[in-house]
Amino acid sequence: MRVLINGLGLIGGSIAYALAKFQPGVTVIGLDQNPVNLRQAKQRGIIDEIGLSLTTDAPRADVIILATPVTAVEASIDLLATLPLKSEVIITDTGSTKTAICQAAQQLTDKGITFIGGHPMAGSHKSGVQAANWDLFRSAFYLLVPGANTPETALTTLKELLQVTNAKFLVLAPQQHDHIVALLSHVPHILAASLVNTTHEDFKDCPDMVRLAAGGFRDMTRIASSDPTMWADILTTNKTEILAVLASYEAQLKALEAHIAAGDTPAFFDFFAQAKVTREHIEATKRTGTLPGFFDLHVNIPDKTGSIAAITTKLAQAEINIINIQILETRDDINGVLQLTFSNQHDLQQATELLGQKAVAS
Ligand SMILES: NC(=O)C1=CN([C@@H]2O[C@H](COP(=O)(O)OP(=O)(O)OC[C@H]3O[C@@H](n4cnc5c(N)ncnc54)[C@H](O)[C@@H]3O)[C@@H](O)[C@H]2O)C=CC1
Numbered sequence: 001m002r003v004l005i006n007g008l009g010l011i012g013g014s015i016a017y018a019l020a021k022f023q024p025g026v027t028v029i030g031l032d033q034n035p036v037n038l039r040q041a042k043q044r045g046i047i048d049e050i051g052l053s054l055t056t057d058a059p060r061a062d063v064i065i066l067a068t069p070v071t072a073v074e075a076s077i078d079l080l081a082t083l084p085l086k087s088e089v090i091i092t093d094t095g096s097t098k099t100a101i102c103q104a105a106q107q108l109t110d111k112g113i114t115f116i117g118g119h120p121m122a123g124s125h126k127s128g129v130q131a132a133n134w135d136l137f138r139s140a141f142y143l144l145v146p147g148a149n150t151p152e153t154a155l156t157t158l159k160e161l162l163q164v165t166n167a168k169f170l171v172l173a174p175q176q177h178d179h180i181v182a183l184l185s186h187v188p189h190i191l192a193a194s195l196v197n198t199t200h201e202d203f204k205d206c207p208d209m210v211r212l213a214a215g216g217f218r219d220m221t222r223i224a225s226s227d228p229t230m231w232a233d234i235l236t237t238n239k240t241e242i243l244a245v246l247a248s249y250e251a252q253l254k255a256l257e258a259h260i261a262a263g264d265t266p267a268f269f270d271f272f273a274q275a276k277v278t279r280e281h282i283e284a285t286k287r288t289g290t291l292p293g294f295f296d297l298h299v300n301i302p303d304k305t306g307s308i309a310a311i312t313t314k315l316a317q318a319e320i321n322i323i324n325i326q327i328l329e330t331r332d333d334i335n336g337v338l339q340l341t342f343s344n345q346h347d348l349q350q351a352t353e354l355l356g357q358k359a360v361a362s
């Protein structure tokens with residue numbers, strides 16, 4: 001199978017890497033407007049071959065993955081619609097918005113070409129092929145947006161190809177997708193950027209003051225370092241849903257402002273209490289909800305050499321498989337929290353018992 005990937009940045013590079021490493025029957029051909037990225041991708045084994053252009057390489061491909069910023073995805077679709085592609089080719093993308101891309105893809109569908117929108121819900125504020133990581137999508141949701149007439153077999157083929165990313169697939173409709181990501185990703189990125197821009201304004205005479213921030217500010221603003229080109233494209237192509245979510249966010253803030261002005265303490269309490277319940281419910285639904293879940297254990301770890309090794313050794317000796325491990329950066333200078341993820345309730349329970357009081361399951 002020949003898989004052509006256009007755009008070898010963080011996302012395209014990470015998918016390419018997982019395919020090149022774990023799909024031996026697949027030849028991964030890479031394209032990028034930047035030849036330096038292509039050379040680096042080839043050197044690191046992220047791709048098998050450097051392609052020439054969409055025009056030359058797309059007609060030979062069995063699967064085409066468009067992993068550039070969204071407006072460039074739309075331009076590639078326009079071009080692909082003019083090329084003599086294989087009749088069984090599957091075209092997909094990784095763009096953060098789906099309605100505009102799926103509308104553009106109608107010209108492919110009209111010609112009998114299969115287009116399945118895709119969006120891995122993992123990534124980072126980092127970009128570029130240097131940040132590509134074959135394990136980036138492990139345990140993350142990978143949203144798929146097929147067309148009304150997409151053959152079930154094509155959807156299965158795409159899932160089988162991408163299963164080496166260890167992501168969890170979920171099928172959504174385009175507008176449903178764009179509404180959900182406006183709430184969970186696009187507006188949070190806008191808020192992170194506005195928080196940072198506000199400190200920039202306020203502290204313009206003493207920019208160092210921002211270093212006084214505790215962990216909360218850092219947690220909330222990490223994503224403000226994301227790539228401006230990518231985010232400009234997202235705001236352009238998900239205008240309606242982002243404006244709707246911003247309007248309800250503004251209404252909440254306005255209501256809170258009125259409560260603050262009136263000194264309405266019970267209203268403040270309700271505001272934070274509702275947020276706390278909803279936030280804690282997110283953790284609980286990982287095990288009880290309708291979406292596929294994972295099983296997390298949080299363990300306090302002292303900042304002491306060997307403390308993580310002691311925990312992982314104990315679990316390995318009991319033959320408990322950890323599927324993901326992460327240090328949650330609550331504070332740099334004191335105890336951290338180790339998040340261990342298991343694939344089932346049984347492993348989670350055994351690990352909780354083994355690690356004793358330090359461990360909290362969620
Ligand atoms: N960064 C993230 O966390 C996530 C991004 N996405 C989406 O995935 C897509 C790619 O994002 P990233 O990999 O983060 O961006 P990136 O900036 O790391 O990579 C994009 C790559 O596309 C190349 N490129 C740009 N325009 C091109 C064109 N016209 N032709 C050929 N190559 C071109 C760039 O040289 C770069 O190597 C975007 O549509 C983004 O919305 C989806 C999920 C997460």
Ligand SMILES: O=C(O)C(=O)Cc1ccc(O)cc1
Binds near residue numbers: 095096120125185223
């Ligand atoms: O880094 C993070 O936390 C992100 O939120 C990354 C991200 C950015 C864009 C997407 O469409 C999906 C995921």
